[in-house]
Structures are given as structure tokens and as C-alpha cells.
Amino acid sequence: xxxxxxxxxxxxxxxxxxxxxxxxxxxxxxxxxxxxxxxxxxxxxxxxxxxxxxxxxxxxxxxxxxxxxxxxxxxxxxxxxxxxxxxxxxxxxxxxxxxxxxxxxxxxxxxxxxxxxxxxxxxxxxxxxxxxxxxxxxxxxxxxxxxxxxxxxxxxxxxxxxxxxxxxxxxxxxxxxxxxxxxxxxxxxxxxxxxxxxxxxxxxxxxxxxxxxxxxxxxxxxxxxxxxxxxxxxxxxxxxxxxxxxxxxxxxxxxxxxxxxxxxxxxxxxxxxxxxxxxxxxxxxxxxxxxxxxxxxxxxxxxxxxxxxxxxxxxxxxxxxxxxxxxxxxxxxxxxxxxxxxxxxxxxxxxxxxxxxxxxxxxxxxxxxxxxxxxxxxxxxxxxxxxxxxxxxxxxxxxxxxxxxxxxxxxxxxxxxxxxxxxxxxxxxxxxxxxxxxxxxxxxxxxxxxxxxxxxxxxxxxxxxxxxxxxxxxxxxxxxxxxxxxxxxxxxxxxxxxxxxxxxxxxxxxxxxxxxxxxxxxxxxxxxxxxxxxxxxxxxxxxxxxxxxxxxxxxxxxxxxxxxxxxxxxxxxxxxxxxxxxxxxxxxxxxxxxxxxxxxxxxxxxxxxxxxx
Amino acid sequence: xxxxxxxxxxxxxxxxxxxxxxxxxxxxxxxxxxxxxxxxxxxxxxxxxxxxxxxxxxxxxxxxxxxxxxxxxxxxxxxxxxxxxxxxxxxxxxxxxxxxxxxxxxxxxxxxxxxxxxxxxxxxxxxxxxxxxxxxxxxxxxxxxxxxxxxxxxxxxxxxxxxxxxxxxxxxxxxxxxxxxxxxxxxxxxxxxxxxxxxxxxxxxxxxxxxxxxxxxxxxxxxxxxxxxxxxxxxxxxxxxxxxxxxxxxxxxxxxxxxxxxxxxxxxxxxxxxxxxxxxxxxxxxxxxxxxxxxxxxxxxx
Numbered sequence: 001x002x003x004x005x006x007x008x009x010x011x012x013x014x015x016x017x018x019x020x021x022x023x024x025x026x027x028x029x030x031x032x033x034x035x036x037x038x039x040x041x042x043x044x045x046x047x048x049x050x051x052x053x054x055x056x057x058x059x060x061x062x063x064x065x066x067x068x069x070x071x072x073x074x075x076x077x078x079x080x081x082x083x084x085x086x087x088x089x090x091x092x093x094x095x096x097x098x099x100x101x102x103x104x105x106x107x108x109x110x111x112x113x114x115x116x117x118x119x120x121x122x123x124x125x126x127x128x129x130x131x132x133x134x135x136x137x138x139x140x141x142x143x144x145x146x147x148x149x150x151x152x153x154x155x156x157x158x159x160x161x162x163x164x165x166x167x168x169x170x171x172x173x174x175x176x177x178x179x180x181x182x183x184x185x186x187x188x189x190x191x192x193x194x195x196x197x198x199x200x201x202x203x204x205x206x207x208x209x210x211x212x213x214x215x216x217x218x219x220x221x222x223x224x225x226x227x228x229x230x231x232x233x234x235x236x237x238x239x240x241x242x243x244x245x246x247x248x249x250x251x252x253x254x255x256x257x258x259x260x261x262x263x264x265x266x267x268x269x270x271x272x273x274x275x276x277x278x279x280x281x282x283x284x285x286x287x288x289x290x291x292x293x294x295x296x297x298x299x300x301x302x303x304x305x306x307x308x309x310x311x312x313x314x315x316x317x318x319x320x321x322x323x324x325x326x327x328x329x330x331x332x333x334x335x336x337x338x339x340x341x342x343x344x345x346x347x348x349x350x351x352x353x354x355x356x357x358x359x360x361x362x363x364x365x366x367x368x369x370x371x372x373x374x375x376x377x378x379x380x381x382x383x384x385x386x387x388x389x390x391x392x393x394x395x396x397x398x399x400x401x402x403x404x405x406x407x408x409x410x411x412x413x414x415x416x417x418x419x420x421x422x423x424x425x426x427x428x429x430x431x432x433x434x435x436x437x438x439x440x441x442x443x444x445x446x447x448x449x450x451x452x453x454x455x456x457x458x459x460x461x462x463x464x465x466x467x468x469x470x471x472x473x474x475x476x477x478x479x480x481x482x483x484x485x486x487x488x489x490x491x492x493x494x495x496x497x498x499x500x501x502x503x504x505x506x507x508x509x510x511x512x513x514x515x516x517x518x519x520x521x522x523x524x525x526x527x528x529x530x531x532x533x534x535x536x537x538x539x540x541x542x543x544x545x546x547x548x549x550x551x552x553x554x555x556x557x558x559x560x561x562x563x564x565x566x567x568x569x570x571x572x573x574x575x576x577x578x579x580x581x582x583x584x585x586x587x588x589x590x591x592x593x594x595x596x597x598x599x600x601x602x603x604x605x606x607x608x609x610x611x612x613x
Numbered sequence: 614x615x616x617x618x619x620x621x622x623x624x625x626x627x628x629x630x631x632x633x634x635x636x637x638x639x640x641x642x643x644x645x646x647x648x649x650x651x652x653x654x655x656x657x658x659x660x661x662x663x664x665x666x667x668x669x670x671x672x673x674x675x676x677x678x679x680x681x682x683x684x685x686x687x688x689x690x691x692x693x694x695x696x697x698x699x700x701x702x703x704x705x706x707x708x709x710x711x712x713x714x715x716x717x718x719x720x721x722x723x724x725x726x727x728x729x730x731x732x733x734x735x736x737x738x739x740x741x742x743x744x745x746x747x748x749x750x751x752x753x754x755x756x757x758x759x760x761x762x763x764x765x766x767x768x769x770x771x772x773x774x775x776x777x778x779x780x781x782x783x784x785x786x787x788x789x790x791x792x793x794x795x796x797x798x799x800x801x802x803x804x805x806x807x808x809x810x811x812x813x814x815x816x817x818x819x820x821x822x823x824x825x826x827x828x829x830x831x832x833x834x835x836x837x838x839x840x841x842x843x844x845x846x847x848x849x850x851x852x853x854x855x856x857x858x859x860x861x862x863x864x865x866x867x868x869x870x871x872x873x874x875x876x877x878x879x880x881x882x883x884x885x886x887x888x889x890x891x892x893x894x895x896x897x898x899x900x901x902x903x904x905x906x907x908x909x910x911x912x913x914x915x
Contacts, residue, residue: 401809404813405813406809406812406813425815426812426815426816426817427815429813429815430813430814430815433813434813434814435806435809435810435813437806437809437810438806439806442805442806442807443805443806443807443810444807445807445825445828445829446829447828447829447831448828453807456811456814456816456824457814457815460811460814460815460816460820461814461815503810506810506814507810510814
């Protein structure tokens with residue numbers, strides 16, 4: 001039987017101000033009815049571009065080349081745009097996007113948005129569409145579906161909006177559903193529910209699905225086959241379980257080792273050095289050669305061959321036997337998580353912190369109160385890493401701002417080294433604690449060079465003269481392993497990981513005692529996250545830093561934290577050593593969080609670890 | 614396979630990423646209307662600057678014997694007076710050249726005064742919020758409720774007309790656009806993490822505004838400045854035309870139109886020529902403003 005979808009040799013190139021970016025090159029996809037395919041890759045790997053090219057949603061100036069594009073044996077390249085939009089888009093192929101907050105139109109009701117396309121296209125009558133929309137909302141787990149039909153998007157939470165998006169995509173019972181990072185913007189517990197829902201619906205309706213994600217664990221749990229993309233090329237494809245258990249491309253192997261796991265003792269993550277090369281010229285060699293541990297001269301001079309069977313192939317020169325030895329050859333150093341004694345002196349102490357936000361509707365409207373943080377006691381001890389865990393809206397970032405001294409709590413006090421924060425000058429405080437933020441794109445002033453950004457805290461303190469300051473900047477850049485040649489570059493010229501290093505360098509330049517890191521790696525790719533987590537662990541060991549790390553990723557907690565504190569709705573619900581909380585959590589909410597975290601199946605884990613022992 | 618012959622193209626030969634400024638320059642060079650607008654403004658600025666060297670005659674010398682000579686291409690025209698003469702026999706070309714001076718000085722001066730008022734208020738309102746924002750917003754509402762030209766006329770009438778008074782009054786009445794844009798931009802920027810990072814390093818509000826926020830407003834401010842330049846030039850022309858702007862014998866395009874309007878049907882060039890000059894200058898300013906807005910707009914940037 002012919003496959004439902006067949007793409008052969010798809011190439012997409014985009015116009016940049018200074019060059020053409022070859023975003024996808026030679027991608028080949030084949031998908032049977034009812035099958036699920038996962039496309040995995042880091043940012044810039046071309047995974048979304050592949051889907052957008054299929055849906056004809058590419059940005060202007062994009063150029064598409066392909067040998068064959070067939071859907072249900074119909075040649076799609078011959079279908080004009082208008083016919084495609086009328087007969088295929090939404091009806092037979094539907095797509096769900098990453099950002100549920102912006103993919104619904106805020107001025108129309110849910111009901112109208114759900115039924116509009118199907119009624120306008122004449123597929124369903126208004127009445128049938130209405131009934132079907134209610135049924136789908138019910139199926140996607142939205143309470144009171146009939147009542148929701150007349151509500152507006154702002155009355156729904158992020159998770160509910162994503163459910164509405166899914167219902168909308170399924171209105172006309174498409175044969176193919178493309179989900180582009182459907183859960184990346186959602187909380188962990190909601191993520192798990194949405195993925196379960198998608199898998200269930202896919203099964204019930206017998207549709208084919210392409211799940212695009214940067215998260216290998218998510219994809220491996222929910223798809224039949226996985227295609228791994230890197231730098232615009234598909235480099236490995238096979239059955240999901242098989243790719244996870246016995247990855248055959250060095251990149252996939254490295255990626256798997258870069259993910260912090262929640263089982264076994266924490267080991268130093270095998271970060272992939274360097275960053276994804278941008279493909280402004282069509283590469284004539286192996287695209288991964290510059291970062292590969294097993295690189296040979298041949299890899300740098302010619303395109304690697306495709307090896308393996310149709311069931312599981314890879315684009316790499318290494319043979320089976322070499323791969324097996326390579327996999328065992330890379331040693332993994334176990335890290336010992338130091339236990340921090342109870343008697344250790346505290347660096348920052350938060351006592352009975354209450355933070356209430358008041359807002360008014362207009363100038364004379366009624367007051368509204370939100371208790372973001374509600375009576376929290378938290379102590380960061382010298383030399384430890386304390387992870388603060390919770391979902392969005394739990395008040396963890398607000399608490400972090402209070403502990404940084406960036407905002408004054410409504411009541412309660414923060415003590416730094418025994419002195420109250422209120423009695424401290426901003427400079428004194430700055431010497432004690434420094435922040436590292438989540439989004440490396442907004443944490444650096446785009447109009448300043450790297451040197452200006454890193455030197456600024458020293459200028460503000462009036463430390464030394466311009467020469468000693470510059471020397472210190474160079475020293476810190478070495479510490480965070482930023483190449484010196486970047487010193488006069490602007491943030492826009494750096495990659496996400498490099499920017500996060502700059503942010504860490506700026507935090508360290510005044511030699512503070514503590515860092516408060518707010519989701520320091522959640523905006524980064526897995527391989528870069530591993531670099532930054534390793535860096536933080538090293539810095540902490542070498543400088544004796546105390547770190548408060550806010551995160552929602554239990555793998556990150558397991559990787560770097562000595563202690564964990566769990567927040568729910570402004571209150572601290574659990575606190576204890578990492579091992580105790582992860583293995584024998586006492587609070588139900590913590591168990592929900594742990595259960596929701598995507599992880600690899602047990603069999604694969606065993607396989608992975610047996611190789612290292 | 615040609616091992617060792619094909620060079621490695623993956624990492625080493627990537628073109629170095631461009632600085633934001635380089636990207637902007639490239640976009641500017643491709644933007645035709647920006648180039649045309651900037652060209653017009655530059656040429657007129659050059660003419661204004663070197664008016665004494667370029668003008669063939671003294672623009673103030675009257676010669677009643679040569680009143681209302683037509684331009685050279687009309688019957689009775691004279692190569693000595695390329696664009697003819699006005700009611701008092703002054704060389705029209707020279708007066709137009711000196712008129713560019715008046716327009717430029719008033720345009721730039723008024724737009725600068727508006728910039729200082731608007732940006733200061735906008736940044737303060739956006740940064741501090743709360744009652745500062747309320748107060749500034751009230752000022753803005755009040756300003757928008759006033760009939761601008763009428764108020765300008767009244768003020769000039771009370772204070773007495775001179776170039777500096779006209780600049781001051783037009784400037785004081787044209788700051789709202791700066792305020793609206795810088796206020797919302799500041800509100801956005803102050804939420805960004807680099808501002809929080811600066812205040813965690815002990816920076817004061819003043820240091821944050823000067824060092825972190827203002828540099829990020831520069832492109833927006835330049836765009837508005839260009840638009841306001843055109844608006845201020847037109848405002849001056851309107852005031853002069855109504856007799857409460859630049860006073861004779863100073864050559865101003867608006868004033869020249871006013872002086873020529875009595876003879877409009879017999880000597881149309883007296884009105885048409887300064888009209889064309891005004892049109893070209895304001896079109897130039899607007900093209901340049903549009904172009905600058907396009908090349909600095911974040912959307913569409915990769």
C-alpha cells in the first residue's frame with residue numbers, strides 16, 4: 001500500500017539579510033496511515049521548516065525544492081495554492097502550533113473559531129459543527145464544553161487553549177495531524193496530559209501524526225518512528241524504541257548523553273562541544289564533523305554515506321562494530337553530590353515572606369489582590385545548590401526577585417549574611433548575590449558590546465581603573481569558557497548558549513557569594529543545556545558559590561541540586577535533600593510533578609547504563 | 614571520491630555574523646525611498662548651509678525697476694534672474710535659497726525642542742509608572758485637546774514674532790508623538806531582564822535610564838525626529854502664511870506664498886515655486902522617516 005504521505009528530497013532555503021540560509025536539505029519522510037512519526041532536533045535543525053513547507057506556510061522569500069511530494073497518492077506539487085487551501089489544509093491535514101497564547105484570536109468566541117472553517121468550507125452545517133465542537137471539547141477534557149463555546153480565549157488557561165487548538169485541528173477529521181512543539185510552552189503536568197490526549201485521539205481517529213519536538217524523551221514515548229534532524233539534514237531514522245536504545249549516529253548518541261536523567265547517581269553530562277553550524281552555504285562534508293568526537297579526515301572532505309536498513313538508517317561513515325566500541329569508549333565520570341551539613345552558615349535567609357500584588361481596574365476600579373508568595377521561609381546555605389521547583393504561577397520567580405533584593409516583600413524579611421536586606425546599600429547587596437535569568441535574549445542589552453555588558457557591574461561599583469577592569473573581564477570570560485575574540489561583539493552575534501555564558505560572566509565579575517538562577521537552561525537546546533549545567537557545577541565547586549536554581553525540570557534538579565524546595569500556589573509544600581525528595585517525596589503534588597516528567601523507558605535506561613559499567 | 618580535494622565548508626567558512634549596525638546599513642542601502650528622502654534632505658541642508666555662496670544675488674536688495682520679472686523660461690524672462698523677481702524686485706532664486714535656511718533651522722530646532730520635552734516625559738512616565746505616568750498622561754491628554762495652530766498663533770501674537778519665538782512655540786507644541794512612542798517602548802524595555810540585572814548590580818534609576826534604556830530608544834527617536842521635521846516645517850509655513858510667523862523681509866517659503874497670493878492669477882510662479890520647495894522638503898523628510906522606520910522595525914528582521 002502506498003504511504004499516506006511521501007516527501008522525497010525536500011530542500012528549503014530562506015533569505016537572510018546577508019546570505020541565503022539552507023534551512024532544510026534533502027529531507028525524506030514517509031508516513032503510513034495511522035502511524036506516528038517524531039521529528040527531533042535542536043533549534044535551527046530545520047524540523048519546523050519541514051512541517052511548514054508541507055503545509056505551505058513558509059515565510060515569504062522561502063524557496064522550496066523537492067523530488068516528490070505525495071499525499072494519499074496525489075501529487076501535491078501540482079495542486080495550486082487556492083485548491084490546496086480549500087481542499088486539503090484543515091480538511092485532510094491540520095496543524096497545532098507551539099504557542100497556545102497567540103494562536104487563538106482574542107476577539108472571537110471559542111465556538112466561532114472552532115466552527116468557522118468547517119462551516120465556511122461547507123463540510124459541516126452550522127448545527128452539526130456546533131455539536132461536533134462541543135463533543136470534541138468534551139473529549140479533549142475541557143469542563144463544561146457547551147458553556148465554553150461562548151467564552152473568549154482569555155477566559156481559558158494555557159493548557160485549555162492548547163486543548164481548544166487540538167479540538168479545532170480535529171474538527172474536520174484530518175487524516176494527518178502535525179503537532180509542532182505542542183507542549184513546549186506548557187507546564188510539566190499539563191504537558192503530560194496533552195501528550196496523552198494527542199496519543200489517545202490519534203489512536204481513536206486512526207489518523208497519522210507528525211510530532212515535532214526538541215525533547216527526545218517526549219518523542220520516544222509517543223511515536224512509532226523517530227527522525228533525528230541536525231543542521232537541516234535528517235541524520236538518523238528508525239523505530240522510536242530502537243533509536244533511543246541503540247542510537248547509531250554519533251549526534252544522536254551524544255544528544256542522549258546530554259540529557260540529565262533522574263535515575264542513578266548524577267554523572268557529568270556529556271555536552272556536545274560547540275554550536276550548530278549555520279548553513280549559509282550547502283555543505284560538502286558531514287554536517288556534524290566539527291562537533292563529532294569520532295571525526296576522521298574523510299568526514300571533512302565528503303558527504304557521509306547512508307548506512308543501515310530502511311528500518312533504521314543513519315548518515316554516517318562509522319560501521320556497526322566501530323559504533324559499538326565508540327559507545328563504550330567514552331567514559332562517564334560520576335559526580336558526587338556533596339551533602340551539605342545542617343550546621344552550615346546560611347548565605348541568604350528568607351523569613352515569612354509574603355508578597356501581595358494589588359491591581360485596580362482603571363483609576364477608580366475595585367482593588368484586586370493576588371498573594372503571589374504566602375509566608376515562605378527558605379534558607380540558602382553556603383556552598384549548596386538549592387533547587388526551587390514549581391509550575392508557572394507558583395510564585396517561585398517572585399520569591400527569587402525578593403531574595404535578590406529586586407523587589408521589597410509586603411511583609412517578612414530577607415537576611416544576607418545575617419544583615420537585613422533593607423538596611424543594605426544596593427552595592428553591598430550586589431556584592432553578595434547576582435542573578436542569571438532564563439531568557440538569554442532579553443537579559444543582555446542589545447545595544448552594548450560584550451565587554452561593555454560584562455564590565456558594567458565593576459563600573460557601577462567603581463572598582464579599579466579601565467585596565468584592571470578589562471583584565472577582570474577577560475579572566476571571567478575564561479572562567480565561563482567564552483572565546484576572547486568575541487569581546488567586542490554584540491549579543492545578536494552570539495548563540496543562545498554563548499549569551500547565557502555572558503550573563504553568567506556578568507553575574508560573576510564582582511565575585512558574589514551567591515547566584516540566583518531563574519530557569520537558567522530552559523530556553524536552551526539540550527546539548528547547550530548540558531554545557532551550561534556542567535559550567536554551573538564546575539563554577540560552584542571551584543568558587544564555592546551558593547546557588548538558588550529555579551526550575552521546572554526534575555532532570556535538572558537531579559543533576560545539580562543538593563536540596564530541593566517545592567512551591568505550590570505561593571506556599572512551600574516540601575523541602576529536603578534531593579535524594580529524599582526525588583525518591584520518597586512526602587507531598588502528593590511533588591509526586592505528580594515527578595510522574596509527569598518525561599523520561600526514557602526503563603529498558604533503554606538499562607541498556608544505556610550497562611555500557612558504562 | 615575526491616578525498617582531500619574538497620575543502621571543509623561546514624564550520625570554518627561561514628560568513629561572520631553581522632553586527633546590528635551592519636545589518637541596518639545593508640537594509641538602508643536596499644531601501645530606495647529612504648535613499649531618495651535622505652538625498653533630498655542632504656541636498657537641501659547643503660543649500661541652506663552654503664546659501665551665501667550659492668545665491669546669485671542678495672535676497673534683501675530691492676530694485677523697483679525689476680519688479681515681478683518672470684522666470685527665465687517664460688516670455689520676458691532674464692538669465693540674470695533665473696526664477697524671476699518678486700513684488701519688490703528681489704531675486705526669487707536667492708530668496709528661495711535663503712528660505713531653505715529658515716525652514717531647516719526652524720524644522721531642526723523645533724523638532725529638537727519637541728524631542729527633549731517628549732522623550733524626557735515619555736521615559737519618566739514609562740520607567741516610573743504610577744502617579745508619574747498618570748500626571749504625564751494627563752498632560753498628554755490636555756495637549757491633544759488643544760487646537761495647535763490656533764494656540765501657536767495666539768502665543769506668537771502675545772510674545773511677538775521672531776525666528777526663535779517661532780522655533781520655541783512650534784517645538785513646545787509638538788512633543789506628543791515622541792512621548793507616546795518612548796513611553797510604551799520604555800514600558801516594554803523596563804520589563805526586560807537586562808534592566809533587572811543592572812539593578813541587581815546596584816545601578817540607580819538614573820544610571821539604568823541613561824545606560825540601559827536610552828540607547829535602545831535611539832532608533833525610534835530618530836524616526837520620529839524625521840517626521841517631526843516635516844511637520845514643524847509645515848507649521849512654520851502655515852504661521853508665516855497667516856502673518857504670525859517669520860516677519861518680512863526674512864525670506865521664508867510660507868511668507869513668500871503669502872506675499873505672492875495677491876498676484877496668484879497673474880504671476881502664478883510667485884506661489885508655485887515656494888510651494889514646490891516646501892513640497893519637496895516635506896516629502897523628503899517623510900520618505901526618510903518612513904524608510905528609517907522600515908529598516909529599524911523589529912518585525913521582518915531575521
